[in-house]
Amino acid sequence: MSPDRNGPASLGAARLGLGVLAFINLFNYLDRYIVPPLFESLKHSELHPSDAQLGYLMSGFVLVYTLTAPVFGFFGDRRKRPRLLALGVLVWSVATALGGFARSIGQLLAARATVGVGEAAYATIGPALLADYFPRARRGRAFAVFYAAVPVGAALGYVVGGLVDHHFGWRRAFFVAGIPGVLLALLALRLHDAPRGVHDGVASEPVPHESLDFWGRVVDIWDRLVAYLELFSNRPYRLTVLGYAGYTFALGGIAAWMPVFLERVRGLPGAAATVRFGAIVVATGLVGTFAGGWLGDRLLQRTREAYLWVSAVATLLAAPLILVALTVADPAVFWTAIVIAELLMFASTGPINSAIVNAVSPGMRAMAMAVSIFAIHILGDVPSPALVGWISDRHSLATAVLILPIAALIGGVVWAWGAWVGGARGSPQSLTRS
Secondary structure (H helix, E strand, C coil), X not given: CCCCXXXXXXXXXXXXXXXXXXXXXXXXXXXXXXXXXXXXXXXXXXXXXXXXXXXXXXXXXXXXXXXXHHHHHHHHCCCCHHHHHHHHHHHHHHHHHHHHHCCCHHHHHHHHXXXXXXXXXXXXXXXXXXXXXXCHHHHHHHHHHXXXXXXXHHHHHHHHHHHHHXXXXXXXXXXXXXXXXXXXXXXHHCCCCCCECCCCCCCECCCCHHHCCHHHHHHHHHHHHHHHHHHCCCHHHHHHHHHHHHXXXXXXXXXXXXXXXXXXXXXXXXXXXXXXXXXXXXXXXXXXXXXXXXXXXXXXXXXXXXXXXXXXXXXXXXXXXXXXXXXXXXXXXXXXXXXXXXXXXXXXXXXXXXXXXXXXXXXXXXXXXXXXXXXXXXXCCCHHHHHHHHHHHHCCHHHHCCHHHHHHHHHXXXXXXXXXXXXXXXXXXXXXXX
């Protein structure tokens, strides 16, 4: 995608790379969210899962995704990134299609867990590669484009899953979502692997692990393990990730259960619930993500904590609106609240990921994304879908979802604290280790 595959990407190649990464990210989230609109059909299928087991389909996927992310973070800082991306895309797509052959809830859970392995490769390496396509001043907008694919892909997951399930059954929904993965993997192979840190004045490439002798490899692995631990001494990074965990708990629970909530609690027909919620996710996701990225870049000229402030304020405003949407039955109030809340939640997506990659040195970005993924999911959307399902089995879904606005409030408070402390005391922009 660039005349010099060993040098920095030209502006045209960078934009093309951004387009390819965003397009693949769209399918990443389509495959991830193909499951929630199938919950009711699965519940009444021959698999007969409980609400808790339905929640495990999302939590199990995220758990494996979380546990394998550090592995890909290690290799992402040391190997050719397009190859790893292509492998991840192929694995998650094949695993998605295999879900359509499941004959028990255990088999379906195994297939969804394998999807997590493939998506972990993409989520850790994709943002690190994107950061090397663009200079720091343009990253907020670039990440906004990349993460705009999240609401579009998630919404397509709801819509495709709901419509294919309605017309052809839940098994075919997995086939439709998974099959395009082979072509996407080929696209990933064609990406330009820009030198790490090329726009940060420290362009370098790691010594290939396979060229080291035995003790050299031992020292290399030990240095990387120490580097993981050093991330936790980076206060801006630590507070950013902790706030992200609360945000992810709320968003993961909403994403998993909102279509079912609309059907069971609000009384909408199944297909109508998934299509309407999908439309809201697309509209609010695109507007919110681009607005957040643009605002973060603009405010960066005034304060280096701009990305955290945008994320904090947006999430603090969203929390009470989520509560209104989940408790007020009046359709006009409910729909207005959920639209504004989703708009504000998505506004954080670009800025907060820009804050993460800017808080560490270029040689550690894939590792930083990996640790972030591990933390936000193990504390966030690993427990939230299953916990909502568990409470629903014992009380009701209307009661269970009330834990979600509390989590959003906690995330916003932590981000606001991180921005305040960073602005008042001065925070390091990156780790010194590269």
